Amino acid sequence: MKNSALKTxxxxxxxxLAGRILAIASVVGALLGxxxxxxxxxxxxxxxxxxxxxxxxxxxxxSEVRPLFVYHKIDDDFIGGFARVYAVQLRYAVTERLAIIAxxxxxxxxxxxxAALRDDGWADIGAxxxxxxxxxxxxxxxxxxxxxxxxxxxxxxVFQGNGSGEFNIFVSSMKGWGDFHLTGSAGGRIxxxxxxxxxxxxxxxxxxxYVCRWFIPFIAANGxxxxxxxxx
Numbered sequence: 001m002k003n004s005a006l007k008t009x010x011x012x013x014x015x016x017l018a019g020r021i022l023a024i025a026s027v028v029g030a031l032l033g034x035x036x037x038x039x040x041x042x043x044x045x046x047x048x049x050x051x052x053x054x055x056x057x058x059x060x061x062x063s064e065v066r067p068l069f070v071y072h073k074i075d076d077d078f079i080g081g082f083a084r085v086y087a088v089q090l091r092y093a094v095t096e097r098l099a100i101i102a103x104x105x106x107x108x109x110x111x112x113x114x115a116a117l118r119d120d121g122w123a124d125i126g127a128x129x130x131x132x133x134x135x136x137x138x139x140x141x142x143x144x145x146x147x148x149x150x151x152x153x154x155x156x157x158v159f160q161g162n163g164s165g166e167f168n169i170f171v172s173s174m175k176g177w178g179d180f181h182l183t184g185s186a187g188g189r190i191x192x193x194x195x196x197x198x199x200x201x202x203x204x205x206x207x208x209x210y211v212c213r214w215f216i217p218f219i220a221a222n223g224x225x226x227x228x229x230x231x232x
């Protein structure tokens with residue numbers, strides 16, 4: 001029962017791990033992504049999403065390497081403890097509109113309050129493509145749908161490697177008004193085996209304002225809706 005309960009909690013909590021990401025690592029990644037844009041491009045002052053990096057995909061087509069460190073505290077009323085994740089995201093702009101993205105990987109250290117459940121292991125690997133169907137430079141607007149597939153390649157000791165994989169279909173967009181930018185994304189996680197993995201919807205919104213290259217305040221919100229609960 002403890003294993004089943006912890007798996008259910010992680011299935012819901014893993015997307016929220018993004019809220020624990022060290023701001024420095026994420027902002028550095030966002031700033032690195034800016035360097036691929038020309039100075040006369042309106043997106044040169046726009047940043048990629050800072051939180052929820054597994055599912056809040058940027059609509060911008062750019063090449064970047066983004067290191068991630070995640071710390072997630074497990075509620076003491078549930079089981080206690082914490083989890084840490086070390087990962088790197090890769091994005092490569094094949095053309096001005098098409099990019100290959102590898103957004104999930106890394107190593108997980110699971111340290112729940114129950115010693116018997118503590119373990120270390122690799123996360124599942126997720127990758128895919130995105131394509132900017134609308135890139136209106138005059139109106140400062142971009143719309144980019146995409147699709148990713150997550151391989152069940154991770155270690156089950158850290159609640160990865162379950163099921164037969166899952167698709168993540170999403171669409172992201174960004175609109176700019178001078179130095180102010182609004183970025184949004186919505187999508188769905190579709191498992192190959194609905195009995196083993198949870199199907200859910202995800203949606204995110206971020207507003208940022210460019211003051212200078214090293215100071216860009218932002219506010220973000222993320223939501224998740226479970227559609228079908230897996231029982232793996």
